Amino acid sequence: MSELLVGTRLLFGSGRGNRVRFALMAIGGSIGVCCLAIVLTIPGILAAQDGRVAARQPVIPRNLSAAEGSALPLSLERSDPYGSRPLTRIFMARGTRQIQPPPGLKAVPARGEVFVSPRLHELLHAEPGLAQRLPGRETGLIGAEGLARPEELVAYVGMSRGDLPDGTPFSGFGEKWAPTATVEPSTLDILRFTMAGIVLLPLAVFLSVCARLSAAERARRLAALRLLGMSAKQVQRVNAVETVAAAGAGALLGLGEYWVLNRVMSRVGLPEFTWYSSDGALSSSTLLACLVGCPTLAWFVGRASARRAAVNPLAVRRTAIERRPSAWGFFPLVAGSGIVAGYCLAGATGHAPRDTGLSSLLVPSAVVLIGVGLVTTLPTTCRHIARRVARSTHSVALGLAMRRNEAEPGGALRVAAGLVVLVFAASLAQGVLIELAQVTKNTSPVQDYDMRYTQLTTAQRHSLEQLPGVRAHVVIMDSTLAGASETAWSPRVVLATCAQLRNIVSWVGECVDRQPLRLWDAKLAQDAPVAPGKKLLLQTGGGHRDVAISAPERTVRYREFDDALILGSQSILAPPSELPPQARPDSAMLKLISASDPDTVRKVLDGIGHVAPTIDVIPQGLNVTALQQIAVVKTLLALGMVLGAVIGVAAYVVAATDRAVERRPQVTALALLGARPRTLRAVQVTQVVLPLSVGLLLAVVLGKMAESSYLVTGGGTVFWDGTGLPLLVVGTLGVVAVAALGSLPLVGRRIDPELIRRD
Amino acid sequence: MFEVLTAQGIHLSYGSSQAVKGAGIVLRRGEIAAVTGASGSGKSSLLYCLAGVLPVSQGEVRFEGRVLGDLDDGELSSLRRDRFGFVFQYGELLPELTVEENAALPLRLAGQRKAQAFAAARDVLGRLGLADLRDRRPSQVSGGQNQRIAVARALVHQPAVVFADEPTGSLDSVNAEAVLEEFLTLARSQQSAVVLVTHDADVAARADTRYTMVDGVLALQGRSAR
Numbered sequence: 001m002s003e004l005l006v007g008t009r010l011l012f013g014s015g016r017g018n019r020v021r022f023a024l025m026a027i028g029g030s031i032g033v034c035c036l037a038i039v040l041t042i043p044g045i046l047a048a049q050d051g052r053v054a055a056r057q058p059v060i061p062r063n064l065s066a067a068e069g070s071a072l073p074l075s076l077e078r079s080d081p082y083g084s085r086p087l088t089r090i091f092m093a094r095g096t097r098q099i100q101p102p103p104g105l106k107a108v109p110a111r112g113e114v115f116v117s118p119r120l121h122e123l124l125h126a127e128p129g130l131a132q133r134l135p136g137r138e139t140g141l142i143g144a145e146g147l148a149r150p151e152e153l154v155a156y157v158g159m160s161r162g163d164l165p166d167g168t169p170f171s172g173f174g175e176k177w178a179p180t181a182t183v184e185p186s187t188l189d190i191l192r193f194t195m196a197g198i199v200l201l202p203l204a205v206f207l208s209v210c211a212r213l214s215a216a217e218r219a220r221r222l223a224a225l226r227l228l229g230m231s232a233k234q235v236q237r238v239n240a241v242e243t244v245a246a247a248g249a250g251a252l253l254g255l256g257e258y259w260v261l262n263r264v265m266s267r268v269g270l271p272e273f274t275w276y277s278s279d280g281a282l283s284s285s286t287l288l289a290c291l292v293g294c295p296t297l298a299w300f301v302g303r304a305s306a307r308r309a310a311v312n313p314l315a316v317r318r319t320a321i322e323r324r325p326s327a328w329g330f331f332p333l334v335a336g337s338g339i340v341a342g343y344c345l346a347g348a349t350g351h352a353p354r355d356t357g358l359s360s361l362l363v364p365s366a367v368v369l370i371g372v373g374l375v376t377t378l379p380t381t382c383r384h385i386a387r388r389v390a391r392s393t394h395s396v397a398l399g400l401a402m403r404r405n406e407a408e409p410g411g412a413l414r415v416a417a418g419l420v421v422l423v424f425a426a427s428l429a430q431g432v433l434i435e436l437a438q439v440t441k442n443t444s445p446v447q448d449y450d451m452r453y454t455q456l457t458t459a460q461r462h463s464l465e466q467l468p469g470v471r472a473h474v475v476i477m478d479s480t481l482a483g484a485s486e487t488a489w490s491p492r493v494v495l496a497t498c499a500q501l502r503n504i505v506s507w508v509g510e511c512v513d514r515q516p517l518r519l520w521d522a523k524l525a526q527d528a529p530v531a532p533g534k535k536l537l538l539q540t541g542g543g544h545r546d547v548a549i550s551a552p553e554r555t556v557r558y559r560e561f562d563d564a565l566i567l568g569s570q571s572i573l574a575p576p577s578e579l580p581p582q583a584r585p586d587s588a589m590l591k592l593i594s595a596s597d598p599d600t601v602r603k604v605l606d607g608i609g610h611v612a613p614t615i616d617v618i619p620q621g622l623n624v625t626a627l628q629q630i631a632v633v634k635t636l637l638a639l640g641m642v643l644g645a646v647i648g649v650a651a652y653v654v655a656a657t658d659r660a661v662e663r664r665p666q667v668t669a670l671a672l673l674g675a676r677p678r679t680l681r682a683v684q685v686t687q688v689v690l691p692l693s694v695g696l697l698l699a700v701v702l703g704k705m706a707e708s709s710y711l712v713t714g715g716g717t718v719f720w721d722g723t724g725l726p727l728l729v730v731g732t733l734g735v736v737a738v739a740a741l742g743s744l745p746l747v748g749r750r751i752d753p754e755l756i757r758r759d
Numbered sequence: 760m761f762e763v764l765t766a767q768g769i770h771l772s773y774g775s776s777q778a779v780k781g782a783g784i785v786l787r788r789g790e791i792a793a794v795t796g797a798s799g800s801g802k803s804s805l806l807y808c809l810a811g812v813l814p815v816s817q818g819e820v821r822f823e824g825r826v827l828g829d830l831d832d833g834e835l836s837s838l839r840r841d842r843f844g845f846v847f848q849y850g851e852l853l854p855e856l857t858v859e860e861n862a863a864l865p866l867r868l869a870g871q872r873k874a875q876a877f878a879a880a881r882d883v884l885g886r887l888g889l890a891d892l893r894d895r896r897p898s899q900v901s902g903g904q905n906q907r908i909a910v911a912r913a914l915v916h917q918p919a920v921v922f923a924d925e926p927t928g929s930l931d932s933v934n935a936e937a938v939l940e941e942f943l944t945l946a947r948s949q950q951s952a953v954v955l956v957t958h959d960a961d962v963a964a965r966a967d968t969r970y971t972m973v974d975g976v977l978a979l980q981g982r983s984a985r
Contacts, residue, residue: 396867396868399860399867403855403856403860404855407854407855408855666853666854669845669847669851669853670864670868672810672812673839673840673864673868674836674837674843674865675840676833676840676868677832677833679868753807753812753813753924
């Protein structure tokens, strides 16, 4: 109890300077708590969004009789890309049985009625062509309870039952799970882990920095208490009372900041990620983590930071130099870097591990070990380097700065750790993005759209083939080998002219029309060729006789565009006339080809929507759901980076300022002894730049190794990200430059002798 | 004797309160001048005015004929570095530097090579009986030894004037006596003038010239026959 009283007395009764320090600690802590609240709330926001998507899913009854089926309304959902975002169109046809309307609507839309989300409403005004995908007239807007997020593109389109032959009867709305999560659970785990690395590690450093503000001055005060008769534990508790009070005030303030931020940002939104402010409401677990977790952490930090004053008060009173940091600090770094080095080696030698079970444990452990190790080794590494440089240098400024870093490695750690951990996490975030990008993007210069041939009328087919932006069209269908079993492999048949072929691929050799040719691309994996002369049967459906063609001997060489697989080597190119005009082959797909730039893709999809609104279009290589996910993940990672940067910079500013303030008597003495201002500035910059540079160098090297390990174990084909390296290096150099420049104002221009006259 | 530092009618104000009111002083080469006065009388403010650290609001301070108020920041820094020395009440040694590095600091700041500066520092430290401590840190030596190191730092570059602000204020009487003796002996041997601010009459009694300061007003108290 007495410790509490003394701590409180010291907190509020130690003059203006102490109150300012308390305010700084509380404000610093509040920034950290606000960032923590953001990170902890993100899964809740995603869950709320998925919950609303699940709530609008039609419930499809099982074992439905024909009579029941005809009484129930029908629904058909189509999701196709609008740029990189999915446009969800839910077609509905009323039945005789009345059901509850979907969330966000007052009634199931009648034929010709279109209800759209607010964002889609805006887009329809901006781009009237988009209306082609929504047959009917816009009748109203979908309410927030029917949308995952404010920016979602959703439309309910009322149709007649006859217009929805593929529609499914449903009895109501509300499933347990959304068909696709906003962010896949596995991706969410990676995201959480990365966010923890980007935000929570710097946050822990930052809170420690805040809790140790004015460390030297406080240590002297605590040492005095110890010398006056307080026990070591009592002294530690007195200090902890101060830090807990500041952390508690910071937590309350931080939650308030979060509340305001949530309100503002939910209106403004982030690129590709918007949410309703109610989704971002603080959960009880988040409140608990912030209000209890942070002060608890502060308690331990407060106790730990008072340890030296409690154990050796005399040394503190006499401003003894810090003890040499323990070599044990290297252990996590060595262990973690050993693991990632092993994975890097495995990847480089082509022995990427197939067993993901062990890797899923080892790689994250290594990442955490390295993150912690970067922080714990920084004092020892910096002290060692500083000592050597101080001995060998002839520069006064460098010598003074190095002696300072040698004598106070903990100060160097506090200044640099936040930014170092941030840069380490940034390289990991790059890895996550690379891993995700491998599965989502169409990197080919051409985009193809597959539609089932049988779902289109002849008129629709012709219209689609003439759409603006479509550069070629082909029909691709399966064949069977005459006399072989149905499961035996046989080549696909591409019904196209040579001219069409030339529009589909990047290069075509000698091509002859009106006869079957064997397609051959040397760069592609080859299926086993069918012997020339073998009879291939094309099932034409619609009551027509099967068409037979002979496997040709003659080959046409061609080359697919990079990253595209439209035709497939060893397919048979056959004249379009082989297919009778009224044929309805089940296996046939109409494939349209356009350029892959977003505008053209959008225009073609709009056109398809106009011609055949309910057709199921498969844009090959364009995984719009994944694209949406990666957009969200990118935004969240970017948010994490921004938060990490805010925390890292705040930690740097607070620690560097604190260090400068504590250093003022010595700097004043130096100035009085005639040190030039530029010498003082050089000392200030150098003593900041050294630990930062050492830490950042380690962070970049180990970060890239950790990223590579992640890629090696991620199942992708890219193990090394060379393209992200320049950005990381430039960013790192930028951090050093900004930190160096930022430290300059900390050297005061005016000499105030009062600073050295008072203890 | 050659006048190194003169001040005429100097005033210094902190807001509405006047710390120094029309003070005048003449300091000759090798002269030890002591300023005594109660705490808050303005004697430290006067000291820093004389050193050109605090700009005077009226009057002028001249060092070797140059008016300090006319010098820019670089010139003043240069003056403090090359021609002045300082001893502070609490030493203000840099805790991260060794004793030798602390003592050599003014020479290093003045651009002298490391080896030469350290040799000069070793010489002064030896004269003050600190040769064995040169590789230690300030935290590893006693308070009296720390203050001797501060004296060594103030005199290592053989300044024209040493400004000493309560140089023995943090020491016990035995240590204070010893440090003061060594300080003044060394200063005299180098012909360095000393401005000594103290509240201790016994310390002031060791000076050639004694001034008193009461509420910002400086008065000559007396000169010794030395």
